[in-house]
Amino acid sequence: MNIPMFKTGDKILIVSILIIAVFFIGWRSFGVGRDQQLTAVITQNGKLLKQINLNNLQAAESIDINQPLHQVILAEKGRIRFSESDCPNKICVKTGWLTKAGDRAVCIPSKVVISVVGQNQKMDTVSY
Amino acid sequence: MKKYICMLLILCLSVLSAACNNKLPQPVKSEDFALGTIIDQDVYGANAQKASVEVFAKIKELDALWTINSPGGDINKLNDHAGLGYVELKPETITILNEARKISDLSSGAAFDITVAPLVKAWGIGTDHPRLPADNVVKQLVSLVNYKDIIIDQATNSAALQKKGQMVDLGGIAKGYIGDIVTDIYKKNGITSAVANLGGNVVVLGSKPDGSPWKIGIQNPRSETSDIVGVVEVTDKAVVTSGDYQRYFIEDGKRYCHIIDPRTGYPIDSGLMSVTIIASSSADADGLAKAIVLGLDKGMELVKNYGKAEAIFITADKKIFVTPGLEDKFRLEDASHEYTYVQNGG
Missing domain, CATH: 1.20.5 (Single alpha-helices involved in coiled-coils or other helix-helix interfaces)
Incomplete structure (x- = not known):
């Protein structure tokens, strides 16, 4: 036509x-x-300590925190966690691997927070 | 014909720009530590920064006033004076004590009683060394629990605890009560869209900037990680959860949680793992979430009698009961596939 x-x-x-x-x-x-880009944001007492792009991470990375107590954060491709902590209840370590946007591990005694951020977050926050 | 081509061009361009230009306003995000927990805010609008700072300052001020975990403050003053008559307190403290009495009245003290503190102390809850107290100690301390023994003299901003040894702990209500103060601060600053999370107690103001409701995850009570069992959509509400999982200890194979039944003096064993309340008042939601003490039937009855709240009850056998008003707002999102959603729970 x-x-x-x-x-x-x-x-x-x-x-x-x-x-x-x-x-x-x-x-x-x-x-x-x-x-989706996954970024881990590590803060202490609200201040940024480190930001890691978890998608682009080729080799495992370990971050030592020494104040006010000893802690180790382990980042691998696509995931991150508290692997060691001298805090009393070790809730941060028990939280395990954070793998998706919105996941978070908190250590109240050391005021260290690992948050995984990215698009496509299923929710705005969690009631617990 | 040129006209049609022009119109087509404009149409295509507008589709294109809609596809590219869907960037939403960004919130001012902040986190801080107070009330023994982590507090997060996502605040939208011109005064977001100022309002967030104001919120943290107010929370810390009230925390210092009401904590029993460090010396000083009004609640320690009241407790130290138990059985010795009135002490003068800050007007804010009198207000929260009045509010706590009202919330205790909802269940006649069966679910929630702020004078349960001597038992909380005996069990070592909130310390690094929780322990099992002797039966006779529990029995003796239960006799001290009665919120009606808090006497308030409004005219002189004074309060008294009638019996020696009685103690008030605002731990079960402070986060909820402060949640309402937080939304008031937002409103005062002209904010119309914000979410604050006070250690698991969520308050949302308005809806999200795009007009959609806030999506609040409900914690999986048996997941050590931050897994959820579902999502509830809310606008202008508080979402408060009481769970048996936040703090617990295991002795001789038995699990003891941090919530003490004010009537028995023992950690709750009600067949519920968590209760989430959705209500306009964050303080009331916090109080009603203590329905976890009562079990499924009596707990649901408490929510029904209150009349202005919706609820999500999760039982020990992993069933999720939701009140009728939530059925189109709650969505099961259970990656563990262990939970069953029971409709028409109310």
Whole structure:
């Protein structure tokens, strides 16, 4: 079918704009979600100690905390945890591996918090 | 025809810009430690920074006033004076004592009683060395538990505990009560969208900036990690959970949790692992969450009698009961696949 009112240039323009639009929407809806960036944020008393991109981590990394007590944080590709702590109840160590956006481990005695942030968080916060 | 092409172009461009421009306003995020726990805030709006700072300052001020874990403060003053007549306290302390009495009245002291402190102390709850006290000690201390023995003289901002040895611990209500103060501070600063988490007690103001409700995860009571069993969607509400898992110890194979039944003096064993209350008043929600002491049937009855709250009860056999008003707002999200959702729990 040929619509004489459209010139070839017009048709090319319309089709290319449509293709770009479809591509963009597709990229926004699926692309970002699938290739989610996971970042671990380590704070002490509300101050940033370290930020680690867990997706790009090639070798395991260990972070020592010495004040006010001794703790070790272990980061591997896609996950992070408190691996050792001298605090009394060791709730931070028992929390285990943090693997997804929104996961968090807290040590109240040392005021150290590991939070994993990224897009696609299923919830805003947790009631416990 | 050029007109149609122009219209098509504009249409495509607007679709394109909608696809790119869906960036939402970013909250001011902050965390701090007080009330023996971690406190988080996500606050939106022009005064977000100022309001967040104000919130932390107020929480720390009230913590110092009400804690029994460090010297000084109004509650220690009241406890030290037990059986010796009135002591003058700060107006804020009188207000929370009045509120605590009201909340205790909801269950006639069966679920919640702020004078349970002598037992909390005897069990070593909140210390690094929890212990099993002798039966006769428990029996003697239970006789001291009665919130009606807190006498308040509003005119002079004074309060008294009638019997020697009686003690008040606001631990079971302070976080909830302060939750309401936090939302008041937000409102005073013109904030319309915020969420604060006070060691598991959540308060939300308004909805999210995009107009959608806040999504609050409900902790899996038997997961050491931060796993949840479900998500509840709320706007302008407090979401408060009482669980048997926050602090517990095991002796001779028996698990003892940190919540003491004010009537028996022993840690609760009610067949419930957690109770979550969703209500407009954070203080009331905190008080009602103590329905965990009463068990499923009596606990649900307490919520029903209160009339302005919704609830999620999780039983020891891993069933989740939800009040009718929550059925379209609660969603099971249980990665462990161990929990069963029972509809029409109320």
